[in-house]
Amino acid sequence: MFKKILVANRGEIALRVICACKELGIRTVAVYSEADAHSLPVRFADEAVCIGPPRPSSSYLNIPSVISAAAITSADAIHPGYGFLSEDANFAEVCETSGITFIGPSPELIRLMGEKSNAREKMKESGLPVLPGSDGVVRSAEEAAEWAAAIGYPVLIKAAAGGGGRGMRIAQFSAEIAPAFEAARREATQVFGSDDLYIEKLIPNARHIEFQVLVDHAGKALHLGERECSVQRRYQKILEESPAPSVRPEARRKVGGLIESVLSRIGYTNAGTVEFLMDEQGELYFIEMNTRIQVEHPVTEMVTGIDLVKSQILLAGGASLSEIAGGEILLRGHSIECRINAEDPATFAPSSGRIASFHVPGGTGVRVDSAAYPECFVHPYYDSLLAKLIVHGRNRQEALSRMSRALEMFIVEGVQTTIPLQRRILADPDFIRGNYNLRFLERYQSRPVLAAK
Numbered sequence: 001m002f003k004k005i006l007v008a009n010r011g012e013i014a015l016r017v018i019c020a021c022k023e024l025g026i027r028t029v030a031v032y033s034e035a036d037a038h039s040l041p042v043r044f045a046d047e048a049v050c051i052g053p054p055r056p057s058s059s060y061l062n063i064p065s066v067i068s069a070a071a072i073t074s075a076d077a078i079h080p081g082y083g084f085l086s087e088d089a090n091f092a093e094v095c096e097t098s099g100i101t102f103i104g105p106s107p108e109l110i111r112l113m114g115e116k117s118n119a120r121e122k123m124k125e126s127g128l129p130v131l132p133g134s135d136g137v138v139r140s141a142e143e144a145a146e147w148a149a150a151i152g153y154p155v156l157i158k159a160a161a162g163g164g165g166r167g168m169r170i171a172q173f174s175a176e177i178a179p180a181f182e183a184a185r186r187e188a189t190q191v192f193g194s195d196d197l198y199i200e201k202l203i204p205n206a207r208h209i210e211f212q213v214l215v216d217h218a219g220k221a222l223h224l225g226e227r228e229c230s231v232q233r234r235y236q237k238i239l240e241e242s243p244a245p246s247v248r249p250e251a252r253r254k255v256g257g258l259i260e261s262v263l264s265r266i267g268y269t270n271a272g273t274v275e276f277l278m279d280e281q282g283e284l285y286f287i288e289m290n291t292r293i294q295v296e297h298p299v300t301e302m303v304t305g306i307d308l309v310k311s312q313i314l315l316a317g318g319a320s321l322s323e324i325a326g327g328e329i330l331l332r333g334h335s336i337e338c339r340i341n342a343e344d345p346a347t348f349a350p351s352s353g354r355i356a357s358f359h360v361p362g363g364t365g366v367r368v369d370s371a372a373y374p375e376c377f378v379h380p381y382y383d384s385l386l387a388k389l390i391v392h393g394r395n396r397q398e399a400l401s402r403m404s405r406a407l408e409m410f411i412v413e414g415v416q417t418t419i420p421l422q423r424r425i426l427a428d429p430d431f432i433r434g435n436y437n438l439r440f441l442e443r444y445q446s447r448p449v450l451a452a453k
Helices: 011-024 040-044 063-072 089-097 107-114 116-125 141-151 174-192 249-266 297-304 308-316 321-325 396-408 419-427 440-445
Strands: 004-007 027-033 047-052 077-079 155-159 168-171 197-201 207-215 221-233 236-242 270-278 284-290 334-341 357-359 366-370 385-393 411-413
Touching (some): 011 027, 011 040, 011 385, 027 040, 027 063, 077 308, 089 107, 116 197, 116 284, 141 197, 168 174, 174 197, 207 249, 207 321, 221 321, 221 440, 236 297, 236 419, 297 308, 297 334, 297 366, 297 385, 308 321, 334 396, 385 396
Parallel strands (some): 004 027, 004 077, 027 047
Antiparallel strands (some): 155 168, 155 197, 207 221, 207 270, 236 334, 270 284, 334 385, 366 385
16 A cells, blocks of 8 residues: 555645545645645645645646655655546656556546547447547538538537536537637637547437446446536536436446446546436436546445545555445435535636635535635635535435535635525425426526525
């Protein structure tokens, strides 16, 4: 097992990894930017190294600085968390050549799944259903128009190297293809450094479903059920739950078994998330795979009892799935997560500043993952995620009522947050019935709604 792990991230996920390491008896190194010098990960790690100024490109994305910090502290492994370098195949390769274990899959698999069009073709070859779309990368707006005509409108133009909803545009009819293609290409180049695009059929009333999976070095794969992530704004998730209200047990068994078979066959290792769109008939179609821990991983932990971050570390250290998870995974009860972002709840504009008051709810079945505290500063340089509020109940009804009261008791003063929006969502009759899809928030926000009290 590892003696010391460097955590190449910040905020709540860095603190989450440090907690897992402490429970495993592993020493930790926090790397931090100048803006995060007084952060909780820096306080609770065994060692801390400043790796640069506040902007991510000069600190958390600076591979030489991260590797140097690992070298000078004699860290034998690096956990990348999510975001930043977590899906950077080049970083994983540098770790490998530097004699440092990257806690995640191999660089080759990160690269394969990072190229969304290639991942789509690989999964199609392996038997997973995929949406109708282009065969690989589309090089021009004219070619995009040909594919769109062949598969039928509406279509989604997507960055091949994309993720997080960036580099994506919808074309409802032929006149929108050219401007959508150019807009997606510009954003893809700016964000991912690649202008490669591909096209998929757009399902108008789709739901977003993702399966959590673990794979050990012997090739044994195990899925841990699914999460529903359909409450989104501009492809950014706002609320997640597990199990998905829309997924039938037989579909879970069938698709979960296919995922296990595919990932075992291609030599995947560690944790990963396989994402699907579900149509109105309940059919699932593969869209992409994330080769890292997800923001929303706690809801799976709550219903399975499996610590996913510990599992990542143990798998990277050579442990088998039987040692980590035992036998069959049973889903117990229901879990919901609300992302509490430092944003204006109406416009979603980021809200930075000093937190004057920070009180988190407690009680049975309530968990808060956060690195915020009273008097800490919310910086404008990073993602606006301030905290994750997670609840667990014996069933979905209990989880809903528990989340509603927990949101009411969550106090943040000094910056604006999305708590009022989350409270409105939890009170919405359609959401309570589980009757929602990717257009839910768009439809919901178009209705006049009184502020939550």
